[in-house]
Amino acid sequence: MARKRRRYTAEYKREAANLVLNTGRAIADVGRELDIPEQTLGRWVFDAREAAGEDPRAPRQVNFKTPLPPDPIAFAAFDGPSLLAEVRDAIAKMDTEDRDKGLVALAERYAHMIEAVAKTGGKEAVSVMYLGPHLFNMLKELGGTPMQRAGLGKPAEKKKSRLELLRGGREAV
Structure with a gap:
């Protein structure tokens, strides 16, 4: 109908x-x-x-009349040591080698970015949710997660590729 x-x-x-x-x-x-x-x-x-005399096909920039709500309390000033200092301290306690310098630098960069964004707040604060897991993965690769430092977790092992897993059950002929 x-x-x-x-x-x-x-x-x-x-x-x-x-x-x-x-x-x-x-x-x-x-x-x-x-x-x-x-x-x-x-x-x-x-x-x-x-x-209204505007070009109707031109992209429009919207000016919102209401301001953004204040940043959540989670981004308030923290009295303790900085995240970068904490990460550097944790890395200093790990058994790192020269080949780990890239991972160390990346972990420090993530910590610095998280700290900078947390201080400024605003819309960029959402990126902290994406950077946090990256920092954790860098520390995990270096063997420095809190569980690994406490001896509760296994050190990170090299993951096998799918081909290695498939070949694992076969003998070479």
Whole structure:
């Protein structure tokens, strides 16, 4: 069954378009909320931008009227030693070799980046969630996770490739 064609007033079209333009919300989201097809609302937004003297095809920079909420308490100043100092101290206690210098440098770089982002906060603070596991993996490769230092975890072993695992059960002929 075909949907009955709906008619909208000029004022309704203007208000719906302004809802997209002034809030920075996506056309699809506003359209779903107002039960207006996405293409129809998109056309109204296009027309509203054109009427305002803007180039409707140009990318739009949205200036949000409400500021971002304050950073969570997790990024407040920490009284203890810096993360970089902690990582350097942990690495100094490990049995590292000259060939581990790259991993050591990378671990220190991750610690420095995490610390810098945590101090500034803002949208970049999300990257800490991605850098933390990388730092942990570098320490794990060096044999310096807290569990490994406590003697509870196994030292990192070289992982076998899939080919080595497949060949493991066969004898050379």
